[in-house]
Amino acid sequence: MKLPKKVQIKEVGPRDGLQNEKVSVPTHIKVEWINKLSETGLDYIEFSSFVHPKWIPVLADAAEVAKLIKRNPNVTYAALIPNMKGLERALTVGIDEASVFMSASDTHNRKNINKSIEETFPVLQEVVDGAIKAEKNVRGYVSTVFGCPYDGAVDVDEVKKVVYKLMEMGVYEVSLGDTIGVANPKQVNDVLDELLREFPVDKLALHLHDTRGMALANTLVGVEKGIKTFDSALGGLGGCPYAKGATGNVASEDLIHMLGEMGIDTNVQFERFMEAAKYIENALNKSLPSHQLQIVR
């Protein structure tokens, strides 16, 4: 197998993970959790979302979280930004990086952000311009790349169009989302083949959900194709509020473990990571399946 020496894990648990949890999590618990994650060797944490608090009440305290977390200079603290209002709020309290998002399928995009795909481009362009003006890098998310809960199969040409538009806007990387966890390894292979014909591999990342337990298999295909950035959430937390039944992200600890055992460095210290996992597991009063895993080295 041809494997990279190193890949980057972008921890999205505090945002993508929490946004679908039914319980409300007190701000100080989030802050403590993010502080613990910041000491694990991770260099990227998506800590919250500056969408209107009405849409995702569990993340309504994004600004407080941003103010209270202890910033590790080695960590990029990113947040999801839907529009200019969100960007202004975020810049006031301090973010290192903005993430903009949209879907490759029109119905999911409408359910998620109340706009058609075409109507979304100018809104995101404004955010990207505003963030770049404030000297922030911007990352783009494309949801439903491998399937949509409403429209079913998604045409790879639609994916290409959205990826192209985001790159043209000025994002430095596009994260390809299997938002509902329906992708299979052959499909990931084929979609990446198509995209890699047009976009450089170091500008693409994978964001895989694990509804059918295929996220690690899909990750492996990504690794073999040369993708070097993977999003994941501690404990496999998460889902999609607009895609009923979709389960969480690939669990970061599973990903870190698999890659580590294969000799691929993620820079994350597993034991420290598990301490952060136990902390939020207790706080959510939830048993996260991956935590039974014991690593013996």
Ligand SMILES: [Zn+2]
């Ligand atoms: Zn996600």
